[in-house]
Amino acid sequence: QVQLVESGGGLVQAxxxxxxxxxASGRTFSVYAMGWFRQAPGKEREFVAAISRSGGSTGxxxxxxxxxxxxxxxxxxxxxxxxxxxxxxDTAVYYCAATGSxxxxxxxxxxxxxWGQGTEVTISS
Numbered sequence: 001q002v003q004l005v006e007s008g009g010g011l012v013q014a015x016x017x018x019x020x021x022x023x024a025s026g027r028t029f030s031v032y033a034m035g036w037f038r039q040a041p042g043k044e045r046e047f048v049a050a051i052s053r054s055g056g057s058t059g060x061x062x063x064x065x066x067x068x069x070x071x072x073x074x075x076x077x078x079x080x081x082x083x084x085x086x087x088x089x090d091t092a093v094y095y096c097a098a099t100g101s102x103x104x105x106x107x108x109x110x111x112x113x114x115w116g117q118g119t120e121v122t123i124s125s
Contacts, residue, residue: 002026002114004096009119014088016123020081022096022116029077030054033105035112036070036081038092038121045095047107049081057104063089086123093118 008020024032035050049070050059058070067086072079079096097112099105105112 002029002032002098002100004098004114004116006094006096006116006119009094009121011122011124012086014086014123014125016086017082017084018086018121020083020094020096020119020121022079022081024077024079024098027100029072030074032098032100032114033102034070034072034079035097035099035105036079037095037097037109038090039095039118040089040092043092045109047109048094050105050107051079052104059104059107061107083121086121088123088125091121091123093120 003025005023033053036048037045038048039045051070055072067084069082095118096116098114099112
């Protein structure tokens, strides 16, 4: 099993930046493919970004391409999401997710086995 704890959320103005981090504990971090999802009020949870076990493969939802960057540090057991040029529509609770059953977790939330509690991101216009 792995435990995930997100941090870095907050309130920023549109156009600003935030860096979310997810700290993992438990099994060896490098066996997990990781992902970030978000859920805005009244909406379903949606995929944001994913990264493979080694970090060699990444993927993003179209709405964040060119603005968000996912990365991982297997030595520090962390995965990060650098978010630039933030927009009000990026407002949501952001969740870190992990799966140990595949090299790359993909874009569907049911492809992940473990979830953090979430960190809230609010972008003001």
